[in-house]
Amino acid sequence: MSLRYALLALLTVEPMTGYDLYKEFESSVGHVWHAPDSQIYPELRRMEKDGLLEGEEITWGQRGKKRQYHITEAGVEAFRTWMNGTLDYARVRDPAHLKAAYLEWAAPEAAREQMLAHIRHHTELLRQWHDKVREIEEGGSPMLNRRLAKAPVEQRRKTAAFKKFTYEGLIARAEQEIAWANRGLALIDELYAEPETADSGKS
Amino acid sequence: MSLRYALLALLTVEPMTGYDLYKEFESSVGHVWHAPDSQIYPELRRMEKDGLLEGEEITWGQRGKKRQYHITEAGVEAFRTWMNGTLDYARVRDPAHLKAAYLEWAAPEAAREQMLAHIRHHTELLRQWHDKVREIEEGGSPMLNRRLAKAPVEQRRKTAAFKKFTYEGLIARAEQEIAWANRGLALIDELYAEPETADSGKS
DNA sequence: CGGCACTACCTATGCGCATAGATAGATGAA
DNA sequence: TTCATCTATCTATGCGCATAGGTAGTGCCG
Numbered sequence: 001m002s003l004r005y006a007l008l009a010l011l012t013v014e015p016m017t018g019y020d021l022y023k024e025f026e027s028s029v030g031h032v033w034h035a036p037d038s039q040i041y042p043e044l045r046r047m048e049k050d051g052l053l054e055g056e057e058i059t060w061g062q063r064g065k066k067r068q069y070h071i072t073e074a075g076v077e078a079f080r081t082w083m084n085g086t087l088d089y090a091r092v093r094d095p096a097h098l099k100a101a102y103l104e105w106a107a108p109e110a111a112r113e114q115m116l117a118h119i120r121h122h123t124e125l126l127r128q129w130h131d132k133v134r135e136i137e138e139g140g141s142p143m144l145n146r147r148l149a150k151a152p153v154e155q156r157r158k159t160a161a162f163k164k165f166t167y168e169g170l171i172a173r174a175e176q177e178i179a180w181a182n183r184g185l186a187l188i189d190e191l192y193a194e195p196e197t198a199d200s201g202k203s
Numbered sequence: 204m205s206l207r208y209a210l211l212a213l214l215t216v217e218p219m220t221g222y223d224l225y226k227e228f229e230s231s232v233g234h235v236w237h238a239p240d241s242q243i244y245p246e247l248r249r250m251e252k253d254g255l256l257e258g259e260e261i262t263w264g265q266r267g268k269k270r271q272y273h274i275t276e277a278g279v280e281a282f283r284t285w286m287n288g289t290l291d292y293a294r295v296r297d298p299a300h301l302k303a304a305y306l307e308w309a310a311p312e313a314a315r316e317q318m319l320a321h322i323r324h325h326t327e328l329l330r331q332w333h334d335k336v337r338e339i340e341e342g343g344s345p346m347l348n349r350r351l352a353k354a355p356v357e358q359r360r361k362t363a364a365f366k367k368f369t370y371e372g373l374i375a376r377a378e379q380e381i382a383w384a385n386r387g388l389a390l391i392d393e394l395y396a397e398p399e400t401a402d403s404g405k406s
Numbered sequence: 407c408g409g410c411a412c413t414a415c416c417t418a419t420g421c422g423c424a425t426a427g428a429t430a431g432a433t434g435a436a
Numbered sequence: 437t438t439c440a441t442c443t444a445t446c447t448a449t450g451c452g453c454a455t456a457g458g459t460a461g462t463g464c465c466g
Contacts, residue, residue: 001421001422002296002298002301003422003423005301006301009301009304009305012308017443017444017445018444018445019443019444019445022444023443029301030294030295031295032295032297032300032301032304033295033296033297033298033301034294034295034296035422035423036423036424036425037444037445037446038423038424038425038426038427038445038446038447038448039422039423039424041444041445041446042446042447060431060432060443060444061431061432061433061443062431062432063430063431063432064430064431064432064443064444065431065444065445066443066444066445067444067445079308080308080309082302083302083305083306083308083309083313084309084310084313085313086316086317086320087298087299087302087317087320089299089324091233091237092233092234092235092236092237092328092373093205093236093237093453094235094236094373095205095290096290096292097235097369097372097373098205098208098209098212098232098235098236099285099286099290100365100368100369100372101212101235101365101366101369102212102286102365103286103361103365103368104354104358104361104362104365105215105282105283105286106283106286106287107287110286110287110288113289114289114290117289117290121292125295151307155307157394158306158307158394159307161390161394162303162304162305162306162307162390163304165303165306165386165387165390166300166303166304168383168386169300169303169380169383169386169387170295170297170300172379172382172383173376173379173380173383176375176376176379177372177376179375180371180372180375180376183368183371183372184368184372187364187365187368191360191361191364204451204452206452206453220413220414220415221414221415222413222414222415225414226413238452238453239453239454239455240414240415240416241415241416241417241418241453241454241455241456242452242453242454244414244415244416245416245417263413263414263461263462264461264462264463265461265462266460266461266462267413267414267460267461267462268414268415268461269413269414269415270414270415296423
C-alpha cells in the first residue's frame with residue numbers, strides 16, 4: 001500500500017501525468033520504491049475516485065491527450081497522516097541469505113559466483129546512490145530543486161537533509177552487504193582450501 | 204518461488220509433515236524465510252505432483268492421520284540445481300526508507316518515533332539472531348544437529364560455518380539499520396533544535 | 407469426564423506486483 | 437516522407453502472499 005504514498009509524495013511538488021510519475025519511478029523515487037506503469041495508471045484512477053487526486057485532460061500536440069493529476073487537500077492530509085503513522089515491518093523473506101545458509105550444497109565455484117553476484121549487485125546500487133547524493137549536494141536534482149523552491153525557507157534545510165540521510169542509509173546498507181559477501185568469499189576459500197599439510201586435526 | 208527451495212532444504216535432513224515444516228518456519232528457517240501454513244500445504248501437494256517429494260499417510264493416535272513427505276532424488280537434484288544457479292535480485296521496495304526520504308512531512312515526535320520503531324524492530328531481530336548464533340556455537344540446535352549427524356564428516360565444518368556466516372550477515376545488517384536510525388535521531392534533534400543564539404547564519 | 411490447548415490440514419478472498427502484451431499519437435532524424 | 441523512438445495509456449493473466457476463517461482428532465490437566 002506504499003505505492004499510493006510514493007505517488008502522493010511526488011504530487012506534493014507539482015501536478016504530473018501517469019507517464020511523468022512512471023518516469024520518476026524509473027529514476028529518482030525508483031531508488032527507494034519501484035513500480036511498473038501497469039500498476040501506476042490504475043492506482044491513480046483509484047486515488048482520484050478516493051478524492052486524493054484530481055485529474056484534468058491536457059491536450060498534447062494536434063490530436064494527443066494526456067491526463068494530469070494534482071493532489072487535493074484530502075490527498076495532502078492522507079499523506080501527512082501516513083507520514084505521522086507507524087509502519088508495520090514485513091516478516092523476513094531473503095533469498096540471498098536463504099541460499100547462503102545452505103551454501104555447502106553448491107559447488108565451490110558456484111558459491112563464489114553467488115558472492116560475486118551479490119557484490120556486483122550492491123556495487124551497482126552503490127554507484128547509483130552515490131551519484132544521487134552528489135546530485136543532492138551539488139543541487140543538480142531537478143525534482144528536488146522544484147520541491148525546495150516550493151517549500152517555505154525554514155523547511156528547505158530539512159527536506160535536503162532527510163533525502164541525504166535516506167541515501168546514506170542505503171549506501172551504508174549496500175556497503176555492509178558487500179563486506180558480508182567478501183567475508184563469504186574468504187570463508188569459501190578457507191573451507192575449500194587444499195590441505196597442504198595432512199594434519200587433519202581430529203579433536 | 205523460494206518457498207519451494209526452503210522446504211526442500213529442510214526435507215534434505217529428514218521426512219517431515221506439513222505441520223512440522225510450518226513449525227520450522229515459525230522458528231529456525233523463519234529467520235530467513237517466512238511462510239504461513241496456508242501457503243505450505245498446497246505447495247507441498249504441488250511439489251509431490253512435480254515429483255520432488257513423496258507423501259505417505261502416517262497414523263497418529265486412534266483415528267488420526269498425517270501426511271509425511273520425504274524428498275526424492277529429483278527433489279535433491281532440483282535443490283542442488285537451485286543452489287548452483289544464480290538469483291535475480293528484486294527491485295528496491297523499502298517503506299522505511301521511502302518514509303525517511305520525506306520525513307520533513309512528519310511531526311518531530313512522529314519522526315523520532317519512526318526511528319525508535321526502526322531501532323526496536325531491528326533490536327528484536329538482533330536478539331533472535333544472536334540467540335541463534337549462540338545455539339549454533341554451543342551445538343544446541345536440534346535441526347542443525349540432525350543435519351550434521353546425517354552429513355559426511357568432511358561436510359560438517361562447512362554446514363555449520365555457512366549457517367553461522369548467514370546469521371552474522373543478518374546481524375551486521377540489523378546493526379547497520381540501528382546505527383542509521385540513531386543517526387536519524389541525531390539529525391532530527393539537530394534540525395528541530397531551538398535556535399538558542401539567534402544568529403541564523405545566512406551565507 | 408469435560409474442557410482446552412495443541413496437532414494437522416484445508417479453503418476462500420483479495421491485494422500487490424510481475425510480465426507481457428496492445429493501441430495511438432508525437433517527434434525528429436535520415 | 438518515412439521510420440524509429442518516445443510519449444501516453446490501457447488490459448489481461450497469474451503468482452506469491454496476507455488474512456481469516458473452518459474442521460477434526462490428540463493429549464493432558466483438573
